[in-house]
Amino acid sequence: MKILVTVKRVPDPYAKVVPNTAGTDIAREGLQWAINPFDEIALEEAIRIKEAGKANEIVAVSIGGDECQEQLRTALAMGADRAVLIQITEWLDPTSIAHVLTRIYQREQPQLILMGKQAIDTDDNQVGQMLAALLDLPQATFASKIHIENGTATVERETDAGIETIRVPLPAIITADLRLNQPRYVALTGIVRARSKPLEVLPLAELGIAPQVRVRLLAVERPPARQAGKRVADVRELVRLLKEEARVI
Incomplete structure (x- = not known):
């Protein structure tokens, strides 16, 4: 079985992200980058499935500029067998990304x-569902446990009502939640091996697709500053403030 895993380059979760001076994007100079944490979980799950003898190849795919090779090399060091970078020169919205991934699937x-349920930079949570619709494949989202057996995937997913268990036939698309697993650290031996693993770079034009971007980034700005809180002397004063100032009672 071959597993395809998406790997998106995002700002490091612990980095301080601010708008650039023009307010058109985030300030990228000096910013640390990483694999989207949800995609990293999806990759770890693919590796575990392969280690269990239920897959024989893991392909990591990223869509972006040449800088995405850094994250693909990390994916190879973790345990992916080969990687594919789809080169793009402009930002693509979720619909466009899903259309590009259909060509990779074909x-x-x-x-x-396997893919993360969302990317931490845009929080769209759309590509997995859109891709399933475009390919007419079964899907399981927000997976917290996956079991592969006899051409099917049994998936536990967290919902507001509790744990839901579903079974989907393969091929299928599964998006990973945080509780699915804890990704492994990249070992030095993995880093060394990654240097000899294939990383294919494909310009978008070679896929024979020209996505029509329907959503464009207009501006990036800081959230408004929160007002300082007030210390109250007693419950009576708190009730008065909630009634007269906050107007919630």
Whole structure:
């Protein structure tokens, strides 16, 4: 079984992200970058499935500029067998990303696509569902446990009502939640091996697709500053403030 895993380059979760001076994007100079944490969880799950003898190849794919090779090399060091970078020169919205991934699916013909439920930079939570619709494949979102057996995937997913268990036939698309696993640290031996693993770079034009971007980034700005809180002397004063100033009672 071949598993395709998406790997998005995002700002490091612990980095301080601010708008650039023009307010058109985030300030990128000196910013640390990483694999989207949800995608990293999806990759770890793919590796565990392979280690269990239920897959024989893991392909990591990223869509972006040449700088995304850094994150793909990390994916190879973790345990992916090969990587594919789809080069783009402009920002793509979730619909466009999903259309590009359909061509990768047609090219690779994986039996399972694993991806993070969302990216931490845009928080869209859309690509997995859109891709499933475009490919007419079964999907399981927000996975907290995955079991592969006899051409099917049994997935536990967290909902507001509790844990839901569903079974989908393969090929299928599964998006990973935080509780699915804890990604491994990249070992030095993995870093060394990654240097010899194939990383293919494909210009978007070679896929024969020209996505029509429907959403454009207009501006990036800081959230408004929060007003300082007030210390109250007693419950009577608190009730008065809630009634007269906050107007919630």
